Amino acid sequence: MSRAGVALVLLLSVLGLAAVTAEDPYLFFEWNITYGTISPIGVPQRVILINGQFPGPDINATSNNNVIVNVFNFLDEPFLISWNGVQQRKNSWQDGMAGTNCPILPGQNFTYKFQVKDQIGSFYYFPSLRMHKAAGGYGGLRIHSRLLIPVPFDPPADDYTVMVGDWYNKDHAVLAKILDKGRSIGIPAGILINGKPGKDNDEDPQFVMEAGKVYRYRICNVGIKSSVNFRIQGHSMKLVEMDGSHTVQNLYDSLDVHVGQCYSVLVTADQAPGDYYIVASSRFIKKKELVATAVIRYAGSNTPPSAVLPRAPAGWAWSFNQWRSFRWNLTASAARPNPQGSYHYGNINITRTIKLVSSRVSVDGKTRYALNGVSHVDTETPLKLVEYFGIADKFFNYSIIGDEPTPETPMTIAPNVLNVEFRTYVEIILENPEKSVQAYHLNGYSFFLVGMGPGKWTPESRKTYNSLDAVSRHAVHVFPKSWSAIMLTFDNAGMWNLRSELWERRYLGQQLYISVVSPARSLRDEYNLPETAMLCGSVVGTPKPTPYT
Template sequence: MGRVWTSMIALLLCLMTSSVRGEDPYIYYTWNVTYGTIAPLGVPQQGILINGQFPGPEINSTSNNNVVINVFNNLDEPLLFTWHGVQQRKNSWQDGTLGAQCPIAPGTNYTYRFQVKDQIGTYFYYPTTGLQRAVGGFGGLRIFSRLLIPVPYADPADEYWVLIGDWFGKSHTALKQTLDSGRSIGRPSGVHINGKNGGLEALYTMEPGKTYKYRICNVGLKEALNFRIQGHPMKLVETEGSHVVQNTYDSLDVHVGQCFTVLVTADQEPRDYFMVASTRFTKKVITATRVIRYSNGVGPASPLLPPAPHQGWAWSLNQFRSFRWNLTASAARPNPQGSYHYGQINITRTIKLVGTRSKIGGKLRYALNGVSHVDPETPLKLAEYYGVADKVFKYNLISDAPDAAIASRDPIIAPNVINATFRNFIEVILENPTKVTQSYNLDGYSFFAVAVEPGQWSPEKRKCYNLLDAVSRHTIQVFPKSWAAIMLTFDNAGMWNLRSEMAENRYLGQQLYVSVLSPNRSLRDEYNLPETQLVCGIVKDMPKPPPYSS
C-alpha cells in the first residue's frame, strides 16, 4: 500500500510540475505562396496568392498564443512577411523586414515562430520585399482577448473583415522598375474592398436587429481612404490593439497601415446596402463599393452613395483628436485599469525626424534627417549579433535635432540605424514638410499618439499634447506641413523598423532601424538567434556567437 501511495504522490508531483511549466497554446499554419490570376479592378493580372487565396487566409489567435507559420516560397523571387503591429517581445528575429531577416529564397521554406503577447485587436500581415504588397500576399490577423479578460461590449453576432486599399493595376515588378528608374509610381488606378471593386453579390449578410463587428484595415500602398456604410453609423471600439472611448462615426478616415474595429447594428430597412471606400486628399476621387445584405432583404442598394467628408484634411485631424483610450476597460495595456500615467514620466530623449523628398542625379529619393536608407546584403540584426556591425553599417548617421536646411540638401544613401537606450522613455517628433499626407509605423512597439498638429514642432508645442488618454497604437498619420508626436519606452530589445507606410517612400529610403540593446546578453531581455534562422551575407560561414544566458 505504501508503494502505491508513493507512486501516486510522485505522479501528482509530476503533473503539478508539468502544469507549472506548461506553455501557452500553439496554433499552426502552413502557407503555400504562389502566383495566380486576380482581378481587383475587373482586369485579370498576376497576383500573389497564399494557399490559393486573395486576400490571404486569416490568422486567428488569442493573446499569448504561440503562432507557427511554415511558409513555402513558390515564387521566383525572395519573400518575407511582416506581422504589422504585432509586438513580438524580445524577438525581432521574426519581424520579417530586410534589416532583421534574410529573405526566403525561391523554392525553399521557412517557419516563423512568434508569440502574440498581451495585446488584442485588429492587425494584418503583408510581404515586405520589393513591391510585392502591390499585388497581394496580405491578409487579416486578429487577436482575441483571453476569456478571463472581459471586453467592454457585448459579443457580436459575427465578425467581418474589410481590407481596403488603393490598387495600381500593374505588376509589382513593373512598379519596382519605375521606382528603380527614379520616377514616382503616380496615382492608383482604383480602390478595392477585400480584393474586389463593385458587383451586386453580397459580401456579407446581417440578420435584422443584430450587431456585427467589422475589422477595417488600409492595406494599400499610398492613399488614405474614407470608409463608410450606407445608412449605418459605426461605433468605434478598438484601434490597433487598444480599446477606445466608444464614439459613433458616419465615416472613418483610414490612413495607410491603420486598422479600426467598429460595431454595426442591422437596424435599418431590410434591403441591400453599400460599403464604400474612397480616396482622400486627391483631386480625382476613386471609389470602391461592396454589398452588405439583410437576411430578409427585399430590395437592391440605393445608387445614391453616402458622401465622403470634404477634401481638406482639417476634418481628418479633428477625427484623430476625437480618439481616446478607454481607461476603464479591462484589457491588455502597459498597466491595467488606466494606471499607466505616461504623461507623468520624464522624457530622457527627444528625436525629431524630418521626412524629405529630393532627387539625386535626376532620380527620386526619400529620406529621414538627411539619410535615405538602403538595405545591405547582411541584415543589420545579424551583423550586430555576430559582432561585425562595423563592417556593414554605421550607427547614428543622423542627428536627433536636424537643422532647418535639411530639406534643401541631398541625402546620404546608406543604412540608417540609430541606437536607443534600453528602457528609456522617449519622445519622437515626425515632421512632414511636404504637400502629401504621410503615415508612419514602428515595428515591435505601441506608442502613445499624443499629438498631430499643423506647422513646425518646437518645445512649447508640448502644451498641445494629450497626456491623459492618448490611444496606444503603432501607426500614425502626419498631414502636409504638419507634425506628429509619439511617446514610448524602448523596452523591447531588438532591431526594429520605423518606416513610412507609403510603399514608394519606404522603398526609396524613408525608413530607419532602431537598435535597442540590452546591457546584458540575457534571455530575460532578448531571445537567442533561432536554430533554424536563415543566415546570409558576410556572416553566412562565421561560427555562431555564444548564446545568451538565462
Template sequence: MHLKLMGRASVAVLLLSLLAISHFHFSGAEDPYRFFNWNVTYGDIFPLGVRQRGILINGQFPGPDIHSVTNDNLIINVFNSLDEPFLLSWNGVQQRRNSFEDGVFGTTCPIPPGKNFTYILQVKDQIGSFYYFPSLAFHKAAGGFGGIRILSRPRIPVPFSDPAGDYTVLIGDWFKSNHTTLKAHLDNGKKLPFPDGILINGRGPNGVALNVEQGKTYRLRISNVGLQHSLNFRIQNHKMKLVEVEGTHTVQTTYSSLDVHVGQSYSVLVTADQPAKDYYIVASSRFSSKVLTTTAVLRYSNSAGPVSGPPPGGPTIQVDWSLNQARSIRTNLTASGPRPNPQGSYHYGMINTSRTIVLASSAGQVNGKQRYALNSVSYVAPDTPLKLADYFKISGVFRPGSISDRPTGGGIYLDTSVLQTDFRAFVEIVFQNNENIVQSYHLDGYSFFVVGMDGGQWTPASRNQYNLHDAVSRCTTQVYPMSWTAIYVALDNVGMWNLRSEFWARQYLGQQLYVRVYTASTSIRDEFPVPKNAILCGRASGRHTRPL
C-alpha cells in the same frame, strides 16, 4: 509544389523547428500553440477586371486570416513557391525580445525560392486587429496580405457584448500594373503613378458582400493595406461605433465615416438597424485631386432589394475634419486588456521623457533618381540584415547613430540609417511633415502613445497641447500636410526595429530607418538569441546558431 504533396514534410519541419527552439522562446508552457501551413504562389487575379499576376497564400487573394488569442504561440510555416526571395511581416504584432522574426530585411533573411521558413511568434500580452503583408521587392503591390485578429482570453472582460459576426475588411488602393512593372518604375528613378482603383477584400465595385441579420450587431476589423492613399470608410444609412484601434480598446465614439490612413487598423461595431435591404459599403480616397471610390454590399438576410441610388458621399480634401476626428480617438481607461505600461505605471503623462527625436520627411533626387528621406538620410539596405550583423558582431554593415536626432536641413544622401537608443528609455518622437501630403508612419515591435498633432512647425511649446491622460496607444500614426505628430514610446523591447513610412514607394526608396534598442545584457530575459532555424545570408552566411 501543391499543398497535398508538401503536407507531411511541412508538418515534420514544424515539429523539428519546435523541438529545436521552442524552449528558448516561450516562457509559459500553458500558452496554446496554433499551427499554420502556407504555400506562397503566383496566380491569376482580376481585382479590377484585368488579369494580373498576384501573390496567393494557399491559393487565396487576400490570404487567409490568422485567428488567435492573447499569448498564443503561432507556428507559421511559409513555403516560398515564387521564383524570387520572399518575406512576410506582421503589422502591429509585437515580437517581444525577438526582432529576428519581424520579417523585414533589416532583421530577417529572405526565404529563398523553393524553400520554407517557420516563423515562431507569440502574441504576448496583445489583443486587437492587425494584418500581415510581404515586405520585399514591392510584393505588397501583388497581394500576399491578410488579416490578424487577437482575441482577449475568456477570463478577461471585453467592453462590449459579443457581436453576432466578426468580419475582416481589407481596403487599399490598387494598380492594374503588375508589381514587377511598378518596381521597375521606381528602380528607374520615377515616382509611383496614381492608382487605378480601390479594393475591398481584393475585389472592385460590389464584388464583396457582408451578410447580416436585422437587429444584430457585427464587428468589422478594417485595415488599410494599400500603398499610398488614406481612405474614408462608411456604410450607407448606418453608424459605426469605434471600439478598438491596433490593440487598444477605445472610448466608444460613434462615427458616420472613418478615415483609415495607410497601414492603420480599426475595429467598429455596426448594428443592422435599418429596413431590410442591401446597403453600400464605401471606401474612397482622401486628400487626392482625383477621388477613387469602390463599394461592397451590406446584405440583410431578409433583404427586400439590391443597393440603389448613388453611394453615399464622404469627405474628400478636408484636413481639419480628419484632424478633429483623429483627436477624438482616445483610450478607454476603464477597459481591461493589455496596454503599454511604461516604467511600471499606466500614467504615461506623469513620466519624464529622456530624449526628444524629431524626424522630418523630404523628397528629392539623388544621382538623378527619385529618393525619399528622414532627416536627409535615404535608407539603403546593406547585404546583411542589421540584426544578424549586430548579433554576430560583423563590422562594416551599419553604424549606430548614423542618423541625427534632428533635421539637418541638408540635401538627401544615401546611408544605412540606424538610430541608437537605450533599453528602457522613455522617449518623445516628433514626425515633422514639411510636405503638402498626408503621411503615415509605423514602428515595428511597439505600441506608442499618440500625444499630439497639429499644423505648422513643432516647438517645445507644442507640448502644452499634448493629451497626457488618455491618448490612444497604437503602432501607426498619420501626419497631416505641413504639420506634426508627436508620440511617446517606452523602449522596453530590445532589438532592431523598423520605423518606416507606410507609403510603400517612399519606404522602398528610402523613407525608413532602424531603431536599435540596445542593452549590454545578454540575458534571455531581455532578448532571445538568434533562432536555431534562422536563415543566414550575406556576411552572416556560414555562421553557427547556438547549440540545442
C-alpha cells in the same frame, strides 16, 4: 528535407517543449506562396496568393497564443512576411523585414514562431520585400482577449475582416522598375474591399446581417499610398478598438483610415431589411476620387441597395478634428501594450527627443526620400544579424543622423540605424514639410500618439499634448506641413523598422531601423538567434556568439 519531414520535426519539437514547460496553446499554419492571375479591377494581372487566396487567410488567435506559420515560397524571387502591429516581444528574429531576416529564397521555406502576448485587437500581415505589397499577399490577423479578461462590449453576432486599400493595374515588378528609374508610380487605378472593387448593383453580398443584431467590422488599410474614408450606407459605426487598443465608444458616420491603420467598429442592423453599400473612397487625391463598394445584405432581403452613395468629407482639417475625438478607454480590462506607460504616460520623464523630418530630393536625376537627410538602403546581410555576430562596423555606422535634422548637410544614401538606450522613455517628432499626408509605422512597439499640429514642432507644442488618454497604437499619420508626436518606452530589445507606410517613399529610402540592445545580454530581455534562423551573406559559416542566458 521534404515538406512532411519539416512538419514532423517541427511538431515533435514544439510538442516536446510544450510538455516540459506547459506553454500556452499553439496555432499551426502552412502557407504556400504562389503567383496567380486575376482581375481585381478588370485588368488581368499577376498577384501573390496564399494557399490560392487573395487576400490571404485570416489568422484567428487569442492573447498569449503561440503562432507557428510555415511559409513555402513558390515564387521566382525572394519573399518575406511581416506582422503589422504584432509586438514580437524580445523576438525581432521573427519580424520579417529586410533588416532582421534573410529572405526566403525561391523553392525554400521558413517557419515563423512568435507569441501574440499582451495584445488584443485587429492587425494584418503583408509581404515586406520589394514592391510585393502592391501585388497582394496580405490578410487579417485577429487577437482576441482570453475568456477571463472581459472586453468593454458584448460579443457580436459575427466578426468580419475588411481589407481596404488602393490598387495599381501594373505588375509589382513594373512598379519597382519605375521607381528604380527615379520616377513616381503616380496615382492608383482603384480601391479594393477584400480584393474586389464592387460598384455593380447586382454584386454578391460580402457580408450578411440579421435585423436587430450587432456585428463587428475590423477595417484595415492595406494599401500602399492612399488614405481611405470608410462608411456604411444608412448605418452609424461605434468605434471600439484601434490598432490593438480599446477606445472610448463614440459614434461615427464615416472614418478616415490612413495607410497601415486598423479600426474595429460595431454596427447595429437597425435599418429596414434590404441591401446596403459599404463605401471606401480615396482621400487627399486631387485629380479624382477612387471609390469601391461592397454589399451588406440583411438576411432574406431581395431589395437592392440605393445607388446614391454617402459622400466622403472634404479636406484634411475634418480628418484632424476626427483624430482629436479618439480617446483610449482607460476602464477596459484588457491586455494593455507597453504597461509601463499604460496609466500615467504623461507623467514619465522624457529622456530623449528625436525629431525626424521627411524630405524628397533628386539624386543623379532620380527621386529619393529621406529622414533627416539620410535615405536608407538595405545591406546584403540583415542589420540584426551583423549586429548579433559583432560585425556591424563593417556594414553601417550607428546614428549617422542626429536627433534633429541639419538642413545644410547634403542627403546621404546609406543604411540608417538609430541607437536607442534600452528601457528609456523617448519622444519622437515626425515632421512633414510637404503637401501630402504621410503615414508611419514602428515595428515591435505601441506608442502614444499624443499630439498633432500645423507648421514646425517646437518645445512649446508640448502644451497641446494629450497627456491623459491618447490611444496606444502602432501607426501614425502626419498631415501636410504639420507634425505628429509620439511617446514610448523602448523596452523591447531588438532591431526594429520605422518606415513610411507609403510604399513608394519607403522603397526609395524613407525608413530607418532602431537598435535597442539590452546591456545584460539576457534571455530575460531578448531571445537567442533561433536554431532554425536563415543565415545569409557575411554570417554564413561564422561561429555563433555565446548564447544569452
